[in-house]
Amino acid sequence: MALEGRNIILTGGASGIGRATALLLARNGARVFVGDRNQEAGAELLAEARTEGLAIQFGALDITDMESARRFVGGVHEQVGRADALVNVAGWDQVEPFLQNTPDLWDKLLDINLKGVIRMSRLVLDPMIEARRGRIVNIASDAGRVGSMGEVVYSSAKGGQIAFTKALAREMARHNITVNCVCPGPTETPLMFAQVGENAAKIVQGMLRAIPLGRLAQPEDISGPIMFFLEDRAAYITGQVLSVSGGLTMVD
Numbered sequence: 604m605a606l607e608g609r610n611i612i613l614t615g616g617a618s619g620i621g622r623a624t625a626l627l628l629a630r631n632g633a634r635v636f637v638g639d640r641n642q643e644a645g646a647e648l649l650a651e652a653r654t655e656g657l658a659i660q661f662g663a664l665d666i667t668d669m670e671s672a673r674r675f676v677g678g679v680h681e682q683v684g685r686a687d688a689l690v691n692v693a694g695w696d697q698v699e700p701f702l703q704n705t706p707d708l709w710d711k712l713l714d715i716n717l718k719g720v721i722r723m724s725r726l727v728l729d730p731m732i733e734a735r736r737g738r739i740v741n742i743a744s745d746a747g748r749v750g751s752m753g754e755v756v757y758s759s760a761k762g763g764q765i766a767f768t769k770a771l772a773r774e775m776a777r778h779n780i781t782v783n784c785v786c787p788g789p790t791e792t793p794l795m796f797a798q799v800g801e802n803a804a805k806i807v808q809g810m811l812r813a814i815p816l817g818r819l820a821q822p823e824d825i826s827g828p829i830m831f832f833l834e835d836r837a838a839y840i841t842g843q844v845l846s847v848s849g850g851l852t853m854v855d
Contacts, residue, residue: 604632605834610683612636612676614666614723615693617644619792620742623822624690624829629657631830636679636686638664639693666693666719667711676726685730688738688833691720694761701755709756716760721767728780737780740832741768742825745786745852748844761786765844772842781841783832788848790820815850 611628615621616637622644625635629652637659639645645661652659662678665671679686695715697708720741731737746754747761765784772782789810811817828847831837846852 605830607632609633609687609833610636610679610685611688611690611833612638612679612686612723612727613690613692614638614664614719615691615742617641617648617661620787620790620822620825621692622648624692624826625659626651626657627823627826627830628690628833629659630655633833634658634683635660636675637661638666638675640665664693666723667714669722672719672722672726676723680730685734685737686727687736688740689723689727690740690742690829690833691723692742693719694742694744696754696757698753700753704756712756713760713763716757717763717767720764724767724771724782728775731780732775732778735779737775737778738833739768739771739775739780739782740829741765741782741784742829743768743784743786743844745788745846745848748786748846749852768844769842776841781832781838783837783840783842784844785825785828785832786844786846786848787825788814788820788846788851790822790825792822810851813851814848818849820847820849 606628611633613621613625613635616625617639625637629635642663649659649661662675664675724739741764743764744761746758747765750758768782768784775782810819825847828845
């Protein structure tokens with residue numbers, strides 16, 4: 604199997620894109636350490652994993668809290684020595700016009716969507732550098748590539764995540780550690796529908812008209828590209844940003 608024997612940390616893995624990715628990686632031989640704040644959904648993920656005999660472990664993780672992140676990563680390192688890869692999926696958004704945003708909302712969006720990725724990446728790097736091997740895959744958003752109405756600070760955080768990916772890839776290349784980024788377009792998850800609220804049906808219809816492939820992404824559409832960056836065949840790829848949007852954002 605493509606990921607046989609790999610130890611992979613995955614944040615935000617209890618639902619949506621993270622859950623689909625955790626299952627895919629484990630089905631391809633990886634041992635996946637899933638961290639998430641949603642412990643109820645994490646228990647449901649573990650139950651599904653057990654029925655398939657998959658090597659998935661779950662632990663509580665708040666990526667906005669450095670000590671929580673340190674405990675989680677430290678626990679993985681105690682078990683397996685180091686993580687072969689980190690997949691930063693955890694994210695959050697609240698859709699509303701920028702002029703209605705509060706400073707507290709700005710801080711929350713940046714803390715989860717940008718600083719959380721920075722925290723987790725820093726915590727896994729030392730053992731990877733020592734081993735001269737590692738992969739980091741960040742899950743940003745096409746909102747960070749082209750901007751999105753109602754998501755100004757979220758777009759800023761995801762754009763920062765893209766820049767972080769490229770800059771860290773340059774620094775880590777000498778250590779044989781690759782850093783890449785997957786940017787989903789509109790994806791059918793519980794979080795997406797919570798974000799758009801009461802206007803969900805109208806907004807989704809507008810999205811469907813704009814997406815050349817004529818449908819929203821499913822979480823499984825995103826998990827495959829994530830896995831690609833973790834495979835041996837992607838060993839010579841670093842600092843890249845891959846849009847997975849059904850053709851919605853065709854820009855350089």
